[in-house]
Amino acid sequence: MTKTLIIAEKPSVALDISRALGGMHREGDYFENDQYVLSSSVGHLLTLTNPDDVVRGKWSFNHLPAIPAKAFDLKPSDKKATDRLKMLVRLLKRKDVSAVINACDAGREGELIFRYIIQYAGVNKPIKRLWLQSMTRNAIIEAFDNLRDDSVMKPLEAAARSRAEADWLIGINGTRAMTAFNSKDGGFFKTPIGRVQTPTLAIVFEREEKIRQFKSRDYWEVHATFVAAGGLYEGKWFDPAFKKDEHDPEKKDNRLWSAASAQSVVVACRHKDGTVTEESKPSTSMSPGLFDLTSLQREANSRFGFTAKTTLALAQSLYERHKALTYPRTDSRYLPEDYQGTVRQTFEAIVGAESLLARRNAPFAKKILQNSWIKPNKRIFDNKKISDHFAIIPTLQVPKELSEAEAKIYDLVTKRFMAVFFPPAEFRVTTRITVVASHHFKTEGKVLIKPGWLEIYGRDNQESDATLVPVAENETVKTEDIVAKELATRPPARYTEATLLSAMEGAGKLVDDDELREAMSERGLGTPATRATIIEGLLNEQYLRREGRELIPTAKARQLMTLLVGLNVRELTSPELTGEWEHKLKQMEQGQLDRAAFMREIAQSTQIIVKRAKEYEQDTVPGDYATLTTPCPACGGVVKENYRRYACTKCDFSITKHPGGRTFEIPEVEELLQNKTLGPLNGFISKMGRPFSAILRITAENKLEFDFGQSDDDNSEPLDVSQLTPVGHCPKCTGNVYDTGMSYVCENSVSEKKTCDFKSGRVILQQEISHEQMGKLLSQGKTDLLDGFVSNRTNRKFKAYLAMSKAGKIEFEFEPRPAKTAKAASKSAAKTASKTAAKSAATKAEADSGKAVKKAVKKTARKTASKTATKKTAVKKAAAKKVASKTATARKQTAKTADPDDTEPAF
Structure with a gap:
């Protein structure tokens, strides 16, 4: 009997499918029954192979452009992917x-993901497509009843391959061309670019330029308090004849641009009588639409300060692990028209669930059902507004236990889901105009009449945002008080992740071409699933940095924007390229565009980008460069910035802008020139591609050099600590410990006799150890939990305490984990295995015979399951004990091993 192999994207999805299908037994990393074999990828197992010429070090124009002559080659994404691939290939070839x-x-x-696995395996077997929108059992069974033919999916495959290959061509060639250009004078200055990443950076950079160039202007507002028969109310002066000025958006109807004008209004109206007219009209407010990923x-x-990456991870957990939300990586805010049931x-x-949430x-859910508010509504149910996936909504599986962060996201989605079915909120909006000595003052009030959907968010009472005292029509009022307030215009706000996500989603507005703008109106820059990754990538590449919730472009970002404009590669800074791609990829998905023609155009664009970088021959790149305020340390002259260096205009003093591949910020250069020392600093990259920290110094010969701290050489000069302040006492000899720049050292380790050897890095795995934390380590034996360590091998951040051993060695200590976790997991796994085995045996028996046979088999199954569970429990306990032993060792790993992934000295 032949079988069908099912390949899911993740193990958790495969597990859900196995439960929905029933009767499957587990064989390691796959499931099997008489009809199906079921396994999964683990995300992207394969990636496109990079050019062979680049491993480490300087990237050269000699091998560019890199355009594969035939098909793109594939390679495993990492070492972990290799074993999974071998298993999938073995199953495919069964x-x-x-x-x-x-x-x-x-x-x-x-x-x-699926097509790459099939290509890598080299098999040619019939294919069907399971199209899952939700992970509930009913949704999975329904999807199996409606499998799609492979021929229908070929256009989507073409678009998926084309997107990946086009991104590779632009990203690989663009990044290497710009890196080669920036590394002409020596060193290695990595300059990543990307089709979506770079236009996104350009959006943030352009906003920062507007802020930098902004010049504040003073203006005045006139505020008055009036006395009516019913009480006091306030009004603000405005010009009823005002017209918007397209060239000066700062002009508004309530702003006066001179103190004299404002004061003349005050003088004219002070203690004068005025007349009142009032207009009141009803207003409604509809609830916001359902969530797609970007709006969520x-x-x-x-609301919570969650990063885009965090929100996606939480939503994915609610979808995969808890089955509580529908598929989150969606760009639609609508539901299918047949989804009312x-x-x-x-x-x-929701009404029947018992959880607190x-x-x-x-x-509110009961109110919706009782009032029959679920009905056809294009604002909610619209097939035309759905491409791959519909909006994010709760599933039939209401979760019982969630983490605090998961609960916040689930509640956010559930409330929005309920709100769209509630009636609109009803207000009464009142506009009152008071005229005093021919000057007009406006007062506005908004009263909530019926809360509608706002009831879900706590607005269940009739509240007023600004309740006005009553006045009679044309009532005469008196000006009780009036004052001119001096204010100033403000620059545009910096982007936060929330506003940048909005800008990425609406990037089509920046595109002039109508057709491309329409294409981008559906997707914008990137996709809902990739936008968080793009923002994180810009942060990791040090193009952006976070300050609170604000995203600020770095000097490295300014350098890249200057280069791309100077080389006339503006298409990489504009959403136009993405708009064009999305338009053509959509045509390809619909079978209206040939993949080969699209890829030829991408190859041509790649050639042009490399050619412009390779053939640029001017000494510098034109741009908006800074003039420093700190004088030249050599001659006192003015130091100016150019594309590659900071150079004195009077003498030959100059320093690179990118020492060790790290770009100076302007304030850092000012400090370096002023003090002739800067640091310690993180973010430098060695010739071998490893990060390091160092102090920068300007030598007596006015040359820039790295200072890695006091030498360990026995012949080095003793260090004078007389001018330094101790941070604590040495754990080995009780001598004073001093900060010497790159290290904390015992005074007896740098004395002439060198009777002690205590020394610790000031920066450990890119985490700076402050005086306060080192003081705690020396006096209390342990620092606070520090979250800025970065593994040298995996480049991943991790949290740890630094702890002092009895021998005076500094060790990493990690957050404690409950010892019962492994044991509990073993019990849970054994219980699941027992149930699965029994269920499998019972199901098979029922298919083979009648009721009596089924009972007998169930009895046998229980015995078999019990033996299997006992055996698996023993194995798992042994494994858990082994893991616990290794974990204990790792948690007390000495600082000389850097982190759990490293074996190289870190201090």
Whole structure:
């Protein structure tokens, strides 16, 4: 009997499918029954191979452009992917496997993951597509009943491959060309660019330039307090004849641009009588639409300060692990037109659930059901507004236990889901105009009449935002008080993740071409699933930095924008390129565009980008460069910035802008020139591609050099610590410990006799150890939990304490984990294995015979399951004990091993 192999995108999805299908037994990393073999990828197992000429060091124009002559080669994404690939290839090549079902995530990326695995395996077997929108059992079974033919998916495959290959061509060639250009004078200055990454950076950079160039202007507002028969109210002066000025958006109807003008209004109206007219009209406010991923990320950032990456991870957990939300990586805010029944069932599930979170929302869900508010509505149900996935909504599976962060996201989605079915909020908006001595003053009030959907968010009473005292029509009032307030215009606000996500989503507005703008109106820059990664990538590449919630472009970003404009590669800074790609990829998905023609155009664009960088022959790149305020340390002259260096205008003093591949910020250069020393600083990259920290110094010969701290050489000069302040006492000899720049050292280790050897790095794995923390380590034996360590091997951040051993060695100590976790996991796994084995045996028995046979088999199954569970429990306990032993060792790892992934000295 032949079988069908099902390949999911993640192990958790494969597990859900196995439970939905039933009767499957587990064989390591795959499941199997008489009909199916089921396994999964672990995300992207394969990636496009990079050119062979680059491993480390300087990237050269000699091998550019890199454009594969034939098909793109694939390679495993990492070492962990290799074992999973071997297993999948073995399953694909099994003789009893006659067909394959693609159960990866519905969309371009899921299609690409599956197609790469098939290509890598080199098999040619019939394929069907499982299109999952939700991970509930009913949704999975329904999807299996409606498998899609492979021929229908070929256009999506073409678009997925084309997107990946085009990104590779532009990203690889662009990054290496710009890096080669920036590294002409020596060193290695990595300059990453990307089709979506670079236009996104340009949006933030342009806003920062507007802020930098902004010049504040003073203006005045006139505020008055009036006395009516019913009481006091306030009004603000305005010009009823005002017209908007397109060339000066700062002009508004309530602003006066001179103190004299404002004062003349005050004088004219002080203690004068005025007349009142009033207009009051009803107003309604509809609830916001359902969430797509980008709007959810924006809301979570605004409300809770969650980064886009964090929100995506939480939503993915609620989808995969808890089955509580539908597929989160969606760009649609609508539901299918035939989804009204499911919506009704979802509200019934919320009403019937027992969890605290559900009980809070149950009254609103019950109200929706009782009032029959679920009905056809294009604002909610619209097939034309759905491409791959529909909006994010709760599923029928209401979660019982969530983490605090997961609960916040779930509640956010649930409340929005309920709100769209509630009636609009109703207000009465009142505009009152008071005229005094021919001058007009406006007073506005807004009274909530019916809360509608606002009831869900706590606005269940009739509240007023600005309740006005009553006045009669044309009542005469008196000016009780009037004052001119001096104010100043403000620059535009910096981007936060929430506002940048909005800008990326609406990037089509920046595109002039109508057709491209329409294409981008649906997707914008990037996709909902990739925008968080793009922002994190810009932060990791040090193009952006976070200050609070604000995103600020760095000097490295300014350098890149200057280069791309100077080389006339403006298409990489504009959303136009993405708009054009999205337009053509959409045509390809619909079978209206040939993939080969699209890729030829991408190859041509790649050639042009490399050619412009390679053939640029001017000494510098034109740009808006800074003039420093600190004088030249050599001659006192003026130091100016150019594209590559900071150079004196009077003498030959100059320093590079990118020592060790790290770009100076202007304030850092000013400090370096002033003090002739700077640091310690992180972010330098060695010739071998490893990060390091150092102090920068300007020598007596006015040359820039790295200072890595006091030499360990026995012949080095003793260090004079007479002018230094101790940070604590040495754990080895009780001598004073001093900060010497790059290290904390015992005074007896740098004395002439060198009777002690205590020394610790001031910067450890890119985490700076402050005087306060070193003081705690020396006096209390342990620092606070520090979260800025970065592994040398994996480049991942991790948290740890620094602890002092009895021998005076500094060790890493990690946050404690409950010792029972491994044991609990073993019990849970054994219990699951027991149930699965029993269920599998019972199901098979029922298919083979009648009721009596089924009972007998169930009894046998229970015995077998019990033996299996006992055996697995023993194995798992042994494994857990081994892991616990290794974990204990790792948690007391000495600082000389850097972090759990490293074996190189860190101090």
